[in-house]
Amino acid sequence: MSKMMMTKKGKIADLRSAEEIKAERRKGRTGVYLVVPGMLVLFLFFALPVIVLLSMSLYARPEGAEIGEFVPALEFGNYVTVLSAYWSELVRSFGFALIATVLALLIGYPMAYLVAVRLRQHGLLQGILLVLLIAPFFSSFILRTQAWKQILADEGWVAQTLKLIAVLPVDGHLTATPFAVVAGLTYNFLPFMVLPIYANLGRLDTRLLEASGDLYASPMTSFFKVTLPLSAPGVFAGTLLTFIPAAGDYVNAALLGNNRNTTMIGQVIDSRFFKVIDYPGAAALSFVLMLSILILVTLYIRRFGTKELM
Amino acid sequence: MSANTAETSRKPTVPPRSEGADLELKGITKRFAEFVAVKDLDLTVPSGTFFALLGPSGCGKSTTLRMIAGLDAPSEGEILIGGKNVTSLPSHQREVNTVFQSYALFPHMTVLENVAFGLKRKKDKQAMEKAREGLKMVELDHLANRRPEQLSGGQQQRVALARALVNRPQVLLLDEPLGALDMKLRRQMQFELKAIQTEVGLTFIHVTHDQEEAMTMADVVAVMNEGRIEQMGAPRDLYELPKTAFVANFLGKSNLMRAHVVGQQEGLIEAQTAGCRVLIPVERAVQHEGDIVIGVRPEKLHLHRGAPQESTGYNELSGQVIDVSFTGTTTEYLIEVPGIGRIGTFSQNRGQQPAQMGDTVYLSWESAHSFGLAGDEVVDAGVDQT
Numbered sequence: 124m125s126k127m128m129m130t131k132k133g134k135i136a137d138l139r140s141a142e143e144i145k146a147e148r149r150k151g152r153t154g155v156y157l158v159v160p161g162m163l164v165l166f167l168f169f170a171l172p173v174i175v176l177l178s179m180s181l182y183a184r185p186e187g188a189e190i191g192e193f194v195p196a197l198e199f200g201n202y203v204t205v206l207s208a209y210w211s212e213l214v215r216s217f218g219f220a221l222i223a224t225v226l227a228l229l230i231g232y233p234m235a236y237l238v239a240v241r242l243r244q245h246g247l248l249q250g251i252l253l254v255l256l257i258a259p260f261f262s263s264f265i266l267r268t269q270a271w272k273q274i275l276a277d278e279g280w281v282a283q284t285l286k287l288i289a290v291l292p293v294d295g296h297l298t299a300t301p302f303a304v305v306a307g308l309t310y311n312f313l314p315f316m317v318l319p320i321y322a323n324l325g326r327l328d329t330r331l332l333e334a335s336g337d338l339y340a341s342p343m344t345s346f347f348k349v350t351l352p353l354s355a356p357g358v359f360a361g362t363l364l365t366f367i368p369a370a371g372d373y374v375n376a377a378l379l380g381n382n383r384n385t386t387m388i389g390q391v392i393d394s395r396f397f398k399v400i401d402y403p404g405a406a407a408l409s410f411v412l413m414l415s416i417l418i419l420v421t422l423y424i425r426r427f428g429t430k431e432l433m
Numbered sequence: 434m435s436a437n438t439a440e441t442s443r444k445p446t447v448p449p450r451s452e453g454a455d456l457e458l459k460g461i462t463k464r465f466a467e468f469v470a471v472k473d474l475d476l477t478v479p480s481g482t483f484f485a486l487l488g489p490s491g492c493g494k495s496t497t498l499r500m501i502a503g504l505d506a507p508s509e510g511e512i513l514i515g516g517k518n519v520t521s522l523p524s525h526q527r528e529v530n531t532v533f534q535s536y537a538l539f540p541h542m543t544v545l546e547n548v549a550f551g552l553k554r555k556k557d558k559q560a561m562e563k564a565r566e567g568l569k570m571v572e573l574d575h576l577a578n579r580r581p582e583q584l585s586g587g588q589q590q591r592v593a594l595a596r597a598l599v600n601r602p603q604v605l606l607l608d609e610p611l612g613a614l615d616m617k618l619r620r621q622m623q624f625e626l627k628a629i630q631t632e633v634g635l636t637f638i639h640v641t642h643d644q645e646e647a648m649t650m651a652d653v654v655a656v657m658n659e660g661r662i663e664q665m666g667a668p669r670d671l672y673e674l675p676k677t678a679f680v681a682n683f684l685g686k687s688n689l690m691r692a693h694v695v696g697q698q699e700g701l702i703e704a705q706t707a708g709c710r711v712l713i714p715v716e717r718a719v720q721h722e723g724d725i726v727i728g729v730r731p732e733k734l735h736l737h738r739g740a741p742q743e744s745t746g747y748n749e750l751s752g753q754v755i756d757v758s759f760t761g762t763t764t765e766y767l768i769e770v771p772g773i774g775r776i777g778t779f780s781q782n783r784g785q786q787p788a789q790m791g792d793t794v795y796l797s798w799e800s801a802h803s804f805g806l807a808g809d810e811v812v813d814a815g816v817d818q819t
Contacts, residue, residue, distance in 0.1 A: 330533065337533075
């Protein structure tokens, strides 16, 4: 507590000694010092790259230049060129990401509910399931996606079984289809959906469910009227954490997709940068992707956002 | 509650008197693994009764309540509401509502939505109007659009009460609903709860560990201990004539003395305790021969500084004052009686000279105020238990 006092005139008198004031200022400065490293890291690894990316996206290719040779300019036409060429990949990326997010929610919510609420009294089982949930992170993302390629392969048991029960035509494929890409996205980002919902449901006061049952709500009604609304912040965080990386992902589309109807925007950026060596085009696409995600997320927060996230 | 003000009586807000239903528990036992929380409990609560289940924590009273609500299933026995067996019905199908100790208000809903919750589940077309009436009854209609977290403890308690009451359940369960309130608010809510119960005429089952609360509000009190009902009856009957040491000590205070029966005459049992002769009416004693325990309430004792004259029909003891404490309206004394132990009493402060520490004093009480308990009772059972 600082030693402040109201004087008769209603002004605040500072009754602290000079030393105390100095000590207070030192404390204030300590805060600033603590922020510096973080700010520096953010500047170096976030702000600076964004600025470089933005300026690169406006570079121009002079007449007769060699491959990979660009000059600084304000070539806004780059945006028009890439957007008109790749808008369908952009839309598809958001489409796939949306489907994967919805699927991850449908699969992830019951998982989170099981671990966080149903198994609350069973600490050991709860722990085991949580470890299993996080375990995939111990192996490489690309390796796991590669494994999905094997699982969904034509000679794999999934495709074979589906063909046996005639869900899949005999000459059908699972790999190299939009289905495989969405399945891969769903699988890879599922933990990002489950963990925030788990953290939220872990705090759910089950006495509220007893109260709702006591007030004539069936378990199903209790879920939709009490549990689900109360876990909205977790669902909200989970959907964002799934949707954002899924929209920019290119590993799943590259490994599980084909070159006709599964190309996602991440793949396009990748090939613009490393294969076509069109740095301004790739930079412009990256920027478009970033901006569209930002706009979509802002709209989403506006519509469904909770106080905690605003 | 302002049930008698002109405004309240004019408006048609007070719902039609709907009588509650009889509640019957038959041989209810509840086991949690090795622990038996409730043992073979039989209980009938007539409709419209304000019934209190009183006991220390862990005595099984809350478990009993949860079984009536359908939140826990009994291991054995049957629960009947209005003559209908509801033992296997889940809580949402029972015409029972609970006011929870934690209130358990839904934090994501407004106060009004909270109160309307049960009515909406029952597809009541007038859910919102009835919820508003309910809030009016607990005088919180002006806070209808607030969130529960914006309300004080006492207000939340009233919302919880309104949320349960508006459904007009056959039985209303109250699980230590006043536990979280401070003393003053508690007294006020006790009064209001009783008024509301009288007004709506529902069967109330009130669980509490506060003996004063139970006695002030309930028509019938059941004292529970270790999963059983020790004694049940009207508050005054229980207080004046406890049948066990636990009831004698838990419900108010008692002075209990070990004694030996030496004879019986003219409807009075004559017993010896530490050389003194004490008389107890036969109908006020659980056991009529051998070793017994005699009890008398502190306020029934008269304190004399010299040997009393009024000997016929009175029991007498004498001892030394070992503690005097002034409490404002009364002065409390602790008197060491040789061969018996410490006896507590008090006197109203009416300007008389109080006895001093170390004084030798005489205690007397009407024989008719003594009660006799079984000789195998633990004399301090239920003392200072909450």
